[in-house]
Each structure stands twice: as structure tokens, then as C-alpha cells.
Amino acid sequence: MTQESAPPATRVAVVTGGSRGLGRAFAVGLVRRGWHVVTDARDPVRLAKTVAEIGTPHAVTAISGDVSDPHHRVQLAEVANAVGGVDMLVNNASVLGPSPQPGLADYPLNVLEQVYTVNALAPLALFQLLLPQLARHAGRVINVSSDAAVEPYPGWGGYGSTKAALDQLTAVLAVEHPQLRIYAFDPGDMATDLHQQAFPGEDISDRPPPDSVVPALLVLAEADLPSGRYRAAELMMGIVR
Numbered sequence: 001m002t003q004e005s006a007p008p009a010t011r012v013a014v015v016t017g018g019s020r021g022l023g024r025a026f027a028v029g030l031v032r033r034g035w036h037v038v039t040d041a042r043d044p045v046r047l048a049k050t051v052a053e054i055g056t057p058h059a060v061t062a063i064s065g066d067v068s069d070p071h072h073r074v075q076l077a078e079v080a081n082a083v084g085g086v087d088m089l090v091n092n093a094s095v096l097g098p099s100p101q102p103g104l105a106d107y108p109l110n111v112l113e114q115v116y117t118v119n120a121l122a123p124l125a126l127f128q129l130l131l132p133q134l135a136r137h138a139g140r141v142i143n144v145s146s147d148a149a150v151e152p153y154p155g156w157g158g159y160g161s162t163k164a165a166l167d168q169l170t171a172v173l174a175v176e177h178p179q180l181r182i183y184a185f186d187p188g189d190m191a192t193d194l195h196q197q198a199f200p201g202e203d204i205s206d207r208p209p210p211d212s213v214v215p216a217l218l219v220l221a222e223a224d225l226p227s228g229r230y231r232a233a234e235l236m237m238g239i240v241r
Contacts (some may be wrong), residue, residue: 008037010059011086013221014076014130016067016122017093019047022144022187024089025210030057034217040093042066067093067122068114077129085133088221091123091166092144099157104157112158119162124169131177140181143170144222145188145229150229167229174227183220184229187213209224 001206015031017023027037028052028103035058043045044064051062065072080086097115098108123143127134136143146159147223149167167184189208216235219225 004128010034010084011087011089012036012038012080014038014080014086014126015090015158016040016076016126018062018141019043019050019100020223022210022213023090023092024050025147025214026092027060028054029211029214029218030221031056034223035059036061036083038063038076038083038086040041040065040067040072066118067126070125073122073126073129077133079132079135085136086130087134087137087139087141088142088167089126089130089134089139090142090217091126091146092142093122094119094144094159101155101158103155105177107158114164116165117157120165120169123166124173127173132181135177138179140183141165141170141173142185142217145170145184145186147188149184149186165199170229172209178227180227181220182227183225185217185220186229186231187216189234 011034013035015023015027015030015037016039017035018027019041023039030037031054039047041050042064047062049058051060053054054060061083062070062078063075065075070085087108095115095118097111127141133139143166143236145167146160146163148156149163151160153160154171170182179203205229213232216232219235219238
């Protein structure tokens with residue numbers, strides 16, 4: 001674990017799943033804009049490599065662990081408080097489930113339960129732990145969703161239903177906590193490890209890289225949009241205009 005104290009005026013973000021894909025890209029983007037990022041990943045070696053590659057390790061607190069572990073979530077909350085209190089929670093960590101993905105009629109329920117735990121219950125649990133800090137900072141939450149949450153793609157019923165649950169949790173939290181900004185964010189298709197797992201053996205290099213989505217995420221992080229569900233493509237159109 002790497003721990004550094006953030007300056008008092010530095011904004012603090014907790015970004016789960018920060019060693020790869022969108023989480024890594026967003027952590028890099030936030031650090032470049034002066035944020036202190038508290039991030040995690042299940043693979044400690046890959047997480048340490050990511051922190052080293054960011055180039056400003058003093059701006060990152062990295063903790064290896066699994067968001068489905070209650071003790072790990074408590075550790076994230078304690079560390080965020082120690083570096084100044086969290087201004088933004090980004091629930092990015094997700095699991096796909098079996099690869100290739102089975103139809104719902106054949107989906108092992110014990111496995112689906114774990115996918116729900118990581119993709120829907122852990123984000124809510126982290127919100128509950130971090131709410132006092134978020135309330136002090138009039139903070140914001142970004143829950144990373146998917147188009148599979150709203151589109152009935154065959155074979156995506158497990159993962160997609162967890163993201164649909166996350167969308168509904170996000171919407172209800174937004175009306176229950178109007179003093180915060182609470183967003184569901186649909187990044188669209190990206191060339192990530194998780195997306196590759198969904199299409200084993202296929203070439204997904206035609207998908208855009210996670211870095212291309214970061215400008216849209218920064219709008220949610222730093223602008224004053226109302227709580228709600230946003231698609232990266234729509235936010236990018238706003239940036240271009």
C-alpha cells in the first residue's frame with residue numbers, strides 16, 4: 001500500500017478498479033487536473049505498476065483489495081478520510097461473470113450472486129460508508145453503467161441486469177440526497193479487458209480506447225450537471241459544441 005498525504009485544498013476522488021481500463025484512464029486524468037486519487041484493484045502487482053506509470057505517485061493512494069470485501073471497503077473509506085475526505089466516489093470496478101456469457105436459463109446462480117455483489121451491492125456499500133465525507137464536501141458520485149443496462153442483448157442478462165440495478169440505485173440515491181450530484185455513466189463500447197472477456201478470441205481493436213471517454217467523465221467530475229444518467233457520446237457532443 002502506498003499512502004501520501006494530500007494538500008488540504010486538493011480534491012479527493014475514490015476510483016475503484018484503477019489498475020486497468022477506464023478506471024486507470026480516469027485516475028490518470030484526475031491526477032493531471034490536480035486531484036488526489038484513492039484507488040484499488042485486486043492485483044497488487046498491476047496496481048503498483050499503474051501508480052508508478054502515472055508519474056506523480058504522491059498524488060495517488062493505492063490499496064490492493066476487492067470491493068466485495070467489507071473490510072477492504074472500510075479501509076478505502078478510512079484512507080480517503082485521512083487524505084482530506086472524499087469529494088467524489090467513482091464506482092468503476094466491475095466483473096463480467098462467466099466468459100463466454102451464458103443465457104439466463106443456464107446462468108449459475110451462485111456466480112450471478114457474486115456479479116451482483118461486485119457490480120451493484122459494493123457500490124451502494126461504499127456510498128453508505130463515504131456518505132458523511134461526501135456530505136461535508138457537497139460531493140458527487142459516478143456509477144459506471146453500461147448500455148447493457150437498458151438494452152436486452154442476448155447473453156448479457158447477468159451483467160446487464162446488475163448494471164440496471166445499479167442504474168436504479170443511482171436514481172433513487174439522487175432523489176434521496178439532493179445535496180449531492182449522483183450520476184450513472186454509460187461509457188459505450190471500449191477496448192478493455194472486461195470487454196475482451198465478453199468476446200473471447202475476437203478482435204476488439206476497433207473499439208475506442210478508454211482514454212477517449214475521459215473528457216466526458218471529467219464533465220461529470222467538474223461541471224455542475226444535475227444528477228441523472230448520462231451517455232459518454234452525448235457528453236462528448238456537448239464538449240464539441
